[in-house]
Amino acid sequence: MGGEFHVTTTMCFRENFVYITPSKSSLKRAEIRSLNNKMVVKVFGPVHAACPQRVLACLLEKDVDFEIVHVNLDQGEHKQPDFLVRQPFGQVPAIEDGDFRLFESRAIIRYYAAKYAERGPNLLGKTLEERALVDQWLEVEAHNFNDLVYTMVLQLVVLPRMGQPGDLALVHSCEQKLEKVLDIYEQRLSNSKYLAGESFTLADLTHLPGTRYLMNEAKMGHLITERKHINAWWEDISSRPAWKKLMNLACF
């Protein structure tokens, strides 16, 4: 499935982070070489898509330098042989860090949160029991939250932009299920400042991209704002400097 949301892209350049499209790459390569003498993590995927954003938010939290290599989903670049070598399921994102390659956004964020455990905020908890709660809520997001949000955004935003009608009955059914899921989150967040405990972790971070799409393009913000503790949690996590940097990068 992959959870790919893609909208019309624009070229954005920010200091240290060069946003390349392959067809226009010749001019930009010289800039990259001068900017980045050291190896940086390459993140393959459009900066606007939710799953790449999950990885970028984590790298920004950990202050890890990266380079975004754009993948044009509208033109099916992710299904071309060159990309399938990198990610055989034809999904974004994938990373390349020197010789090391990885895909699946939630595997990538776990990797970097562990690799740079000593740097920046602790995104994995202090004990094994806290780490397991981080994993629990990452799994909840993956299995209970993501599919519903993805379906709603696909039907409300992506298909109409491609000139196809969205299935509103399906949206309504997903919305009802998501209400029940969010009631459980509301209960959790009334007892705990963040999902896995008293500190911000990957469990919260993983919800950022999808929730933003839900509230903005899909115009389903009431699902968040009508729930007191979820609303406070959203205000908090979406105000983090790393997330704000990503929003700038994505020109949102």
Place this chain on the structure above:
Amino acid sequence: MVVKVYGPAYASPKRVMVCLAEKGIEFETVTVDLIKGEHRNPEYLKLQPFGALPVIQDGDYTLYESRAIIRYYAEKYKSQGTDLLGKTIEERGVVEQWLEVEAHNFHPPIYDMTVHILFASKLGFPSDEKLIKESEEKLGKVLDIYEKRLSESKYLGGDFFSLADLSHLPFTQYLVGPMGKEYMIRDRKNVSRWWNEISNRPSWKKIMQF
């Protein structure tokens, strides 16, 4: 005090039980009858508010989501039993990658097939033949990718048995057994070889009996 695992008759709890068996960790089971709707009882929902199986209790500690539980025990008992995570952060990263592949690419179609082929009549709704057919096609495409991976790598996560392989055991057992679709595994040479190896492990032979 031993670990309590809820719902041993079903596949996702078995994901946890086979991990505990690989690590040599004792456990007890607590029956939860899905057909009777026991996963929706208030007492169960206090432990697992989404009403899904499994949940574990380890003394005062409660944890749910099988793939979170197996990560916890694999790390906590790293030096005991089989090493299911790899020796370096990079090895673990690759294990995590294929565990996520199982969760996002393998699990959805095989889960739909399981519900509609094995459980629909018991749960009182008509099985959706179109969904079954589409799911089998999707699963076939995933297994084709596994076939290539397993032609280059002994196990999914690398050259060692890991959580990435283990996670596939319970639902694949449903596929080759009661669903009658063993051909999906046997038609693929490397997937077949891999399935033979992982399903013949003593831990799985013990847990599949529950």
